Amino acid sequence: MTRLKTWLPHAIALIASLVFLDSLRFKFTNAPETQVIFGKLDAWAASFGADGLFAQTGLFSQYVIGTAELFAATLLLIGIHPALRRIQAVGAVIALAVMSGAVNFHLWTPLGVDPNNDGGGLFFMACTVWLTSIGLIVIRRHELAAIGKGLAVTFLPAGSVSATTHKHPHAPKEAFQ
Known part of the structure; x- marks a missing residue:
């Protein structure tokens, strides 16, 4: 049981970080999948007068979200070092905030849970990071x-x-x- 308590936070941090780091290749290269997602979100935001909110230069652009994900992943991984556990906790909070937005936008906007016809894989990964972040916050409370x-x-x-x-x-x- 002691081994589980020792290694579980590291496994959680690693899972969340790998999901974030994998998604950056789409966000930072302006991949077609990213254009579809942020295009749908920007059109939705424009419908209530917030045009450009999710555009490439918008407040919640793919680059802003990607940077937050990169920052969270970095803190989660650095926090594996015993002297830097607090940093891992902060990374988990940032990951939870970013993924709370992602999960909610998938559920409550026209984006839906399968915007790129991948069988909901992107939504599943967002939920995975969201849940692992909650778990890590509990562990690092x-x-x-x-x-x-x-x-x-x-x-x-x-x-x-x-x-x-x-x-x-x-x-x-x-x-x-």
């Missing part, structure tokens, strides 16, 4: 809590954060007074 506590101590006014609940074992005592 303590790391995420530590990040949240550190951000709270850093950005919230003194006195608004309880020193006892946000104490880090290696931080100087005066940092929490």
